[in-house]
Amino acid sequence: MKILSIETSCDETSVAIVENGRKIITNRIYSQIEIHKKYGGVVPEIASRNHVTKLPYVINEALEESQLSLREIDGIGVTYGPGLIGALLIGLSTAKAMAYSLEIPLIGVHHIEGHIAANFLQYPELEPPFLTLVVSGGHTHLVRVTDYQTFEVLGKTKDDAAGEAFDKISRVLGLGYPGGPEIDCAAKNGDPMAIPFPRVFLNKKEFDFSFSGLKSSVLNYLNGKKMKNEPFSVNDVAASFQMAVVEVLVGKTIACAKATNMTTICLAGGVSSNSLLREKMTQAAALEGLTLYYPDPILCTDNAAMIGSMAYYNYINGEISDLNLNGIPGLKIGTRTKVK
Numbered sequence: 001m002k003i004l005s006i007e008t009s010c011d012e013t014s015v016a017i018v019e020n021g022r023k024i025i026t027n028r029i030y031s032q033i034e035i036h037k038k039y040g041g042v043v044p045e046i047a048s049r050n051h052v053t054k055l056p057y058v059i060n061e062a063l064e065e066s067q068l069s070l071r072e073i074d075g076i077g078v079t080y081g082p083g084l085i086g087a088l089l090i091g092l093s094t095a096k097a098m099a100y101s102l103e104i105p106l107i108g109v110h111h112i113e114g115h116i117a118a119n120f121l122q123y124p125e126l127e128p129p130f131l132t133l134v135v136s137g138g139h140t141h142l143v144r145v146t147d148y149q150t151f152e153v154l155g156k157t158k159d160d161a162a163g164e165a166f167d168k169i170s171r172v173l174g175l176g177y178p179g180g181p182e183i184d185c186a187a188k189n190g191d192p193m194a195i196p197f198p199r200v201f202l203n204k205k206e207f208d209f210s211f212s213g214l215k216s217s218v219l220n221y222l223n224g225k226k227m228k229n230e231p232f233s234v235n236d237v238a239a240s241f242q243m244a245v246v247e248v249l250v251g252k253t254i255a256c257a258k259a260t261n262m263t264t265i266c267l268a269g270g271v272s273s274n275s276l277l278r279e280k281m282t283q284a285a286a287l288e289g290l291t292l293y294y295p296d297p298i299l300c301t302d303n304a305a306m307i308g309s310m311a312y313y314n315y316i317n318g319e320i321s322d323l324n325l326n327g328i329p330g331l332k333i334g335t336r337t338k339v340k
């Protein structure tokens with residue numbers, strides 16, 4: 001089964017064709033990062049307008065690259081939440097028009113379930129059950145995946161998402177947007193032990209996260225230095241901040257896996273391309289005898305192939321969306337769409 005999938009929930013306009021949920025035939029991504037960079041973050045209205053103008057071209061590129069005609073497509077997968085409502089609606093209305101005119105199924109996909117499914121594209125042997133750490137610009141969730149459609153949130157952030165914290169700290173350090181890759185790079189030349197930023201909730205028994213206290217702590221450190229006119233190293237702040245985030249993410253994930261007797265861990269979402277997170281999680285998993293999977297960076301950040309994978313599993317489990325499917329900005333993980 002070949003699914004053409006569309007992802008427009010934030011600032012990437014992406015179209016993919018995926019076969020049987022596991023094989024990427026094409027995965028075209030048009031990133032709007034350069035457009036939003038000068039504003040220091042994504043401007044929703046500008047994102048929507050660019051999705052409108054770019055999406056038809058990205059669809060054509062995907063078809064050309066795959067050398068498939070529209071008649072060879074068996075279903076249309078599309079992100080319907082969570083995300084920016086204007087941006088979601090561009091992908092969703094295009095997907096509906098295609099599904100209706102081609103008389104093929106429309107399959108709505110939860111963006112975060114898509115991020116989790118990115119692992120299926122890279123690891124043919126991977127099957128549920130497993131525990132996933134989902135770390136993106138909007139989410140920091142520990143999710144138990146018991147089968148292809150059953151997602152249970154075991155812990156989540158009480159305030160900022162990990163990616164959001166990376167983006168904010170990058171901005172105050174003058175490192176630019178998106179912050180994650182900038183901090184990852186600056187941290188390579190800094191000392192992660194230079195400043196003892198707090199490891200929030202690390203010793204707590206629950207699996208929730210909090211990053212706003214860490215963010216305030218970094219801001220207080222920088223303000224203190226500026227007020228006293230003392231020099232500071234941007235690279236040291238970046239490295240120390242990154243280590244504080246990573247230690248908590250790794251500590252909580254391993255503790256959660258042990259508490260729930262999960263032997264396989266997956267990483268998903270934009271922050272899972274962070275080099276220190278990958279390194280520390282690999283070490284910790286090896287130490288505990290756990291199997292760890294994480295996708296290539298291109299499958300960690302927003303892309304339509306992951307949506308195509310999840311769409312396949314929704315489809316084979318009978319979850320075909322109605323043409324009334326609407327965009328839901330705050331869609332909860334594990335929500336199943338109305339079945340046609």
Ligand code: KG4
Pocket residue numbers: 010135136137138139162163164166167178179180181184269270271272273274275300301302
């Ligand atoms: O999954 P994603 O592309 O979009 C959302 O669904 O939010 O994640 C984007 C987030 C941004 O906050 C970005 O700064 C972060 O992922 N990110 C990283 C890295 N690459 C991207 N964070 C830390 N280290 C990285 N190397």
Ligand code: ZN
Pocket residue numbers: 111115136137269270301302
């Ligand atoms: Zn995402």
